[in-house]
Amino acid sequence: MINTIILLFGMIHVCFSLKKNPVLKFGGSSLANIKRLKNVGDIISDISINDQLPVVVLSAIGSTTNKLLEASYSALNDDDISKSLSIVNGVKSNHYLIFNFIKDNSKNNLKSNKIKFERDTLIAKRDIDEYFTNLINILKGIHLLNELSPVVIDNVSSFGERLSVRLFAYLINNMCLEDSEIEAEFYDSWDLGLKADGCHNDSKFIEDDYVKDTVKMNIESIIKRNKIPIVTGFICKNLDGKITTLGRGGSDLTATFIGECCGSREIQVWKDVNGLMTADPKVVKDAKPLSKLSYEQASELAYFGAKILHPISMLPAKKTEIPVIIKNSYNVTNEGTFISNELNNDIDKEYIVAMTSKKDITLIDIVSTRMLEQTGFLSKVFKIFEEDNISIDVIATSEISISLTLDNKNIISKNAIDKLNKISCVRVKKDYSILSFIVNIDKSNEVLSKILYILSKNGINAEMISQGASKVNISIVIHSKDVDKALNLVHNNFF
Ligand code: ASP
Ligand code: MG
Numbered sequence: 001m002i003n004t005i006i007l008l009f010g011m012i013h014v015c016f017s018l019k020k021n022p023v024l025k026f027g028g029s030s031l032a033n034i035k036r037l038k039n040v041g042d043i044i045s046d047i048s049i050n051d052q053l054p055v056v057v058l059s060a061i062g063s064t065t066n067k068l069l070e071a072s073y074s075a076l077n078d079d080d081i082s083k084s085l086s087i088v089n090g091v092k093s094n095h096y097l098i099f100n101f102i103k104d105n106s107k108n109n110l111k112s113n114k115i116k117f118e119r120d121t122l123i124a125k126r127d128i129d130e131y132f133t134n135l136i137n138i139l140k141g142i143h144l145l146n147e148l149s150p151v152v153i154d155n156v157s158s159f160g161e162r163l164s165v166r167l168f169a170y171l172i173n174n175m176c177l178e179d180s181e182i183e184a185e186f187y188d189s190w191d192l193g194l195k196a197d198g199c200h201n202d203s204k205f206i207e208d209d210y211v212k213d214t215v216k217m218n219i220e221s222i223i224k225r226n227k228i229p230i231v232t233g234f235i236c237k238n239l240d241g242k243i244t245t246l247g248r249g250g251s252d253l254t255a256t257f258i259g260e261c262c263g264s265r266e267i268q269v270w271k272d273v274n275g276l277m278t279a280d281p282k283v284v285k286d287a288k289p290l291s292k293l294s295y296e297q298a299s300e301l302a303y304f305g306a307k308i309l310h311p312i313s314m315l316p317a318k319k320t321e322i323p324v325i326i327k328n329s330y331n332v333t334n335e336g337t338f339i340s341n342e343l344n345n346d347i348d349k350e351y352i353v354a355m356t357s358k359k360d361i362t363l364i365d366i367v368s369t370r371m372l373e374q375t376g377f378l379s380k381v382f383k384i385f386e387e388d389n390i391s392i393d394v395i396a397t398s399e400i401s402i403s404l405t406l407d408n409k410n411i412i413s414k415n416a417i418d419k420l421n422k423i424s425c426v427r428v429k430k431d432y433s434i435l436s437f438i439v440n441i442d443k444s445n446e447v448l449s450k451i452l453y454i455l456s457k458n459g460i461n462a463e464m465i466s467q468g469a470s471k472v473n474i475s476i477v478i479h480s481k482d483v484d485k486a487l488n489l490v491h492n493n494f495f
Contacts, residue, residue, distance in 0.1 A: 060160025
């Protein structure tokens with residue numbers, strides 16, 4: 001009897017620990033205007049009331065991040081600051097338009113919770129006022145000092161997410177959840193215990209157990225109070241207390257990392273398209289939606305240019321095997337793309353699962369001057385890249401030569417080229433692109449030969465070919481002018 005009870009408790013415990021609250025992430029285009037914001041508010045209210053309280057991660061509203069960066073560069077480069085200020089004033093009026101709409105249309109205004117509504121309104125207005133005052137002061141500082149460091153860029157871009165969570169919590173509490181017991185609370189990521197490391201504009205979360213446990217504890221205690229945490233994506237603070245960002249599109253990473261910390265049952269990434277597709281529909285008209293992908297396939301796609309996911313955002317999900325579902329906030333009933341451990345590798349399906357391209361690539365050919373059997377050549381070359389702090393994308397080697405690519409974030413210095421020239425002949429070639437194909441592993445050799453045949457028949461030269469060890473990905477470097485044509489030719493042939 002006692003054993004049965006213990007077993008039962010065990011099972012109940014497992015059921016609960018398997019069903020941890022989902023993380024929902026919404027990108028800028030899902031938050032582009034009041035109609036979209038209200039739509040997102042309804043999606044969250046629906047899940048909160050009918051299912052479990054989610055943890056919500058938000059990007060900046062619409063194209064706010066682009067505008068903030070534009071304003072910063074204009075403050076730095078233009079003769080007077082008026083253009084920079086007018087860009088920020090555009091962002092400001094957009095945020096006030098939303099604020100005023102909520103204030104004027106909330107039903108709470110008329111009801112018994114009028115006092116709470118007035119308090120919320122006061123807090124939202126106070127924060128928006130303060131943020132824009134600070135932002136304008138920083139832009140004036142950039143202009144006066146004629147200086148824009150990565151630290152300042154991160155600080156300026158952080159305002160987008162800080163504003164969006166505040167405005168959104170105001171909206172959902174007063175336009176979507178006004179009749180419910182549930183309430184949303186906004187948080188800057190650092191207030192939940194998240195910490196970042198590494199360089200500005202491209203930092204990473206610190207992943208130690210202390211950080212993860214703190215984040216989990218904080219979020220659990222918020223949810224226990226029946227509140228929905230609305231958290232800033234993309235931004236964090238480093239150990240010096242300075243604001244950093246995780247690289248463009250970094251809210252995806254915030255969402256999956258929080259999912260990892262909390263052991264969430266799933267991570268929903270809400271975008272403005274029906275999930276991932278076989279190719280970028282802007283380039284290939286006949287691109288088709290993908291119903292499922294593995295973490296690895298999705299990572300390769302993201303890394304090699306599919307703009308839809310942050311390049312390293314799949315890692316936390318993969319580590320903890322939490323499924324990631326890419327959904328369309330403009331088309332809620334669409335199933336989207338389900339990303340898990342399972343490969344999309346249907347035998348009777350296409351040989352290629354998906355394709356993408358990464359532009360603005362530098363191709364470097366390095367040929368040893370000593371010819372065959374020179375030991376240590378590869379390691380000498382890699383050491384030079386390491387010393388120059390350069391990360392290499394795709395690589396193909398033989399005993400005496402190396403071809404490799406660098407993306408536009410990794411620019412090789414003259415000093416490194418000089419060092420390479422001492423041991424080899426170096427050629428640096430610009431205007432290249434990487435075509436990447438996520439392929440059915442069992443067919444990868446056939447696929448490669450077929451692609452090369454298609455390219456050569458159409459006069460497109462493959463400068464370099466590389467297949468990752470996992471064989472999930474085949475990368476081919478071609479001249480940038482041929483990229484769109486090549487993608488269409490290959491897609492038409494395989495799909
Ligand atoms: N707002 C940031 C960006 O536009 C982060 C994100 O959207 O995920 O890059
Ligand atoms: Mg964005």
